[in-house]
Amino acid sequence: MSLDLHPNDLSHVVAADRAHVWHHLSQHKQYESADPRVFVEGKGMRLWDTNGREYLDAVSGGVWTVNVGYGRESIANAVRDQLVKLNYYAGAAGTVPGALFAEKLIARMPGMSRVYYSNSGSEANEKVYKMVRQIAARQHGGRKWKILYRDRDYHGTTIGTLATSGQDQRAMQYGPYPDGFVRVPHCLEYRKQWDVANYGERAADAIEEVILREGPDTVGAIVLEPVTAGGGVITPPEGYWPRVQEICRKYDILLHIDEVVCGLGRTGTWFGYQHYGIQPDFVTMAKGVASGYAAISCTVTTERVFDMFKDDASDPMGYFRDISTFGGCTAGPVAALENMRIIEDEGLLENTTAMGERVLSNLRALQDRHPVIGDVRGKGLFCGAELVADRATKEPLDEKRVQAVVADCMGQGVIIGATNRSLPGLNNTLCLSPALIATPDDIDRITDAIDGALTRVMG
Numbered sequence: 040m041s042l043d044l045h046p047n048d049l050s051h052v053v054a055a056d057r058a059h060v061w062h063h064l065s066q067h068k069q070y071e072s073a074d075p076r077v078f079v080e081g082k083g084m085r086l087w088d089t090n091g092r093e094y095l096d097a098v099s100g101g102v103w104t105v106n107v108g109y110g111r112e113s114i115a116n117a118v119r120d121q122l123v124k125l126n127y128y129a130g131a132a133g134t135v136p137g138a139l140f141a142e143k144l145i146a147r148m149p150g151m152s153r154v155y156y157s158n159s160g161s162e163a164n165e166k167v168y169k170m171v172r173q174i175a176a177r178q179h180g181g182r183k184w185k186i187l188y189r190d191r192d193y194h195g196t197t198i199g200t201l202a203t204s205g206q207d208q209r210a211m212q213y214g215p216y217p218d219g220f221v222r223v224p225h226c227l228e229y230r231k232q233w234d235v236a237n238y239g240e241r242a243a244d245a246i247e248e249v250i251l252r253e254g255p256d257t258v259g260a261i262v263l264e265p266v267t268a269g270g271g272v273i274t275p276p277e278g279y280w281p282r283v284q285e286i287c288r289k290y291d292i293l294l295h296i297d298e299v300v301c302g303l304g305r306t307g308t309w310f311g312y313q314h315y316g317i318q319p320d321f322v323t324m325a326k327g328v329a330s331g332y333a334a335i336s337c338t339v340t341t342e343r344v345f346d347m348f349k350d351d352a353s354d355p356m357g358y359f360r361d362i363s364t365f366g367g368c369t370a371g372p373v374a375a376l377e378n379m380r381i382i383e384d385e386g387l388l389e390n391t392t393a394m395g396e397r398v399l400s401n402l403r404a405l406q407d408r409h410p411v412i413g414d415v416r417g418k419g420l421f422c423g424a425e426l427v428a429d430r431a432t433k434e435p436l437d438e439k440r441v442q443a444v445v446a447d448c449m450g451q452g453v454i455i456g457a458t459n460r461s462l463p464g465l466n467n468t469l470c471l472s473p474a475l476i477a478t479p480d481d482i483d484r485i486t487d488a489i490d491g492a493l494t495r496v497m498g
């Protein structure tokens with residue numbers, strides 16, 4: 040069945056959406072007075088809705104996913120060809136695209152060696168939490184079962200991953216949560232918690248303080264985003280990551296890097312952690328792996344960790360007793376193979392670095408003219424502008440006006456994002472994450488829209 044609809048059918052689609060679809064992250068009261076927006080088509084960085092209205096998408100599909108842009112026929116064709124050949128097999132056997140994508144991925148991740156497939160970022164992270172707990176049970180006599188997570192980071196929407204949500208509003212009212220997840224402070228220098236010169240090392244030392252308080256023999260792992268995404272685009276201060284690695288090694292704590300947003304080129308390298316010279320024990324990824332052309336996530340680990348699950352066949356508990364039904368879909372890895380080829384052949388890592396610098400330089404120019412921009416930060420094509428009511432006190436701009444800026448840009452046909460109902464009192468950072476194919480004109484159009492929006496909203 041083709042979904043090429045007659046224009047008359049499109050009003051029916053909107054009515055069906057309004058009547059039956061429960062939108063993610065949405066307060067539905069708004070649809071009593073306005074139609075929900077329903078997208079019909081995408082090409083490159085552009086989207087069209089049911090009214091035929093065109094948008095420039097600066098958030099890659101709402102949540103930083105469509106890294107290579109919309110309408111990629113080569114991915115669609117590769118998926119189609121694979122589906123008619125073999126769509127699926129899960130359990131204790133592999134598939135051709137699963138094997139070939141794992142090989143290509145590992146070639147870009149020195150020190151890593153094994154890929155475990157599932158189909159969402161939350162699920163990929165849950166796999167690590169289970170592995171860490173099983174390692175604690177089998178290698179440490181049940182100790183080392185705690186997992187540290189950081190204030191303002193986010194790792195998913197399941198009860199397990201919400202237990203590691205550093206974004207309070209995401210987790211509130213869905214508890215109680217399982218035990219053994221312990222929060223460490225964030226590292227955002229703009230909102231300093233320590234008045235010191237070597238801020239990065241000090242923020243990492245705060246992790247060590249938590250480890251010592253909890254007891255190093257009880258802590259098995261720490262999960263961290265390389266650049267905190269939805270928590271406000273937090274780039275790590277100088278000196279932070281080397282010290283984090285040192286602390287993990289000192290106390291034999293496994294380092295889990297959540298690359299669900301930063302992975303596959305978003306920050307200008309294949310993975311965000313690769314900017315900082317660190318060697319993780321686990322890396323999880325999802326959104327950009329297949330740019331939203333198919334659902335796929337990966338939990339990647341080292342041969343050292345893998346070996347801990349390779350006990351002899353006589354032990355019924357000596358392996359990772361886990362399955363992800365749709366981790367056996369071949370659409371994911373075949374789309375991911377083509378996605379990776381596109382990033383490489385079109386030089387999208389280099390483009391991301393260059394265009395990211397352009398976003399930051401445009402935002403800094405806006406900061407000179409708009410006192411409401413308190414801080415500008417970012418890495419590659421993941422950038423943020425933190426809005427404040429007062430630059431001296433850094434009082435966050437109220438969420439209503441932040442959302443008015445986002446809505447004004449939407450009115451201009453430019454989709455931008457903002458930290459949204461995740462951090463009480465701190466939902467004040469505009470987030471930009473265009474596709475890695477963005478051109479200088481696209482970037483200028485996005486920041487021009489923000490310029491106009493700030494002028495109108497702030498009067």
Ligand code: PLP
Pocket residue numbers: 102158159160161162164193194195196264268269297298299300325326
């Ligand atoms: N980790 C990070 C850093 C995320 O931003 C997200 C989602 O936004 C997730 C994990 C969860 O991914 P998913 O929604 O695919 O479960």
